Amino acid sequence: MAAPKVAVVGAGVIGLSTALCIVEACPSCSVTVLSDQFSPNTTSDVAAGMLIPHTYPGTPIHVQKQWFKETFTYLFAISNSAEASEAGIHLVSGWQIFKSTPKEELPFWSDAVLGFRPMSEAELQKFPQYQFGQAFTTLKCDCPPYLLWLEKRLKAAGVQMYNRKVSDLWELHSEYDIVVNCTGIGAHQLVGDKKIFPVRGQVLKVYAPWVKNFIRDGDGLTYIYPGIHSVTLGGTREKESWSLSPNPGTTKDIFDRCCSLEPSLREAQDIKVKVGLRPSRQSVRLQREVLSQGGVKLPVVHNYGHGAGGFSVHRGTAKEAARLVGECIAALRGSSSGAKL
Template structure:
């Protein structure tokens, strides 16, 4: 049987990690990533990327713990080893407006579209939580500071410091707000006065894909008697970075189930 073609829609931390897990779990598949935006222009690039447990009210706690544990273990291993030079994943630019556009080109579609799933699959349970942050150059800041409920934070990165932030429910605006920028900067400077000397301040906005529970499931779409195999992996809210590896591994397992179903159907057809 020819290598099955899998399309992963979305190139944020969830989409990329899911594609990687599929390659590891199903090495004979051909995996293509389709996305309107790639790094550094994704919501994941706006995030500070801190590994902090987040809760999903409608997801069993033992499942959340497993996702976080697997993600922590994976990232910890990377921190102690060189990154792999090649992942065997193809990146293809292009906007997908309907999953049915991919029928005939791919055998399995993996939906990691984040907030884009609101329109792509009509998920009205998925809503944005707008986040505005500042990326600044302040190399003297070495430690992270997180105030109270975590709305105000200072997270050092490799090249820049992330200052935040906002949690604006159901706000779809991607344009930076000058008043919010000033408020964030003032709040962070009150925690770390040396930030008044920060340089090259950049304002970033991202829409966290918020849902009561992560949608991580198989679905068979049907249209005019034609079927389309889909695996959904989206709705991580602000916790995508903290559980990306765990949910990606689970999604890859679901892709494996789809492959087994397709191979089973092919064998029966030959008989």
């Protein structure tokens, strides 16, 4: 069999990472990325890119933990390299604070981040409304630079990228041997997945270089995440809202909430408002499927539905998707030598 041709549909952090993992796992593959949106116009470009996992109720915790650890290890290596600045990856320390002590004082990911510990009384004095907190150091991805860094890595590996709107995966069957679906919220329409729904997030990107520590309210709605060039202030979590237009009332609410945690933000400059639709699902869809029409078969690997936690697990799920592509290639090679798919 000739070099298998693989199309990855979607060019957010999941699509680009999956394409990179396929190239690394199967250097003989010919990989193409197809997307109607590339950076800076993807949902991933709006994301804060903090490695603090969100829980997927439909995915076993040990699997989520493995995805997170693989992602953390991968990004930690980049943060310790000369490419850290270009890739937009850096360590950031800070606090996750709670109005009352949570049932789970040790989250499943506590030993994967660095230096996780309960906050001291002295630290908690910074947040008089809060009773309990956790201090730790994690990684932050500045998303547009990271996506461009991934694109650069892919181009160097010979991956082609085309601006193309795919409206049906089957339309690719005559050009590609395997298709990988990393379309995020687009899967709602593309493959008719009714289990995926948007959770609208509005955030502010502000210039406040004196803010060095992240602060995250334990309910996950109010957060301050310092990046290399700007600080991300959030946020909202609006289920089933498809609106990409910023809401001025929400902007004021986010700003006020963040200033109540970090009053110095009142002096922040250059406030930009961004909106993204998180592709939410009970569990990430990570599986193989074979589409067939009239005796013709098209193996498909799905990798989407990462919700608010995509950056925290993107490398782990991309590695798993690449492994599934390897299974598809093995099945194709078996069938081309006379065995049944």
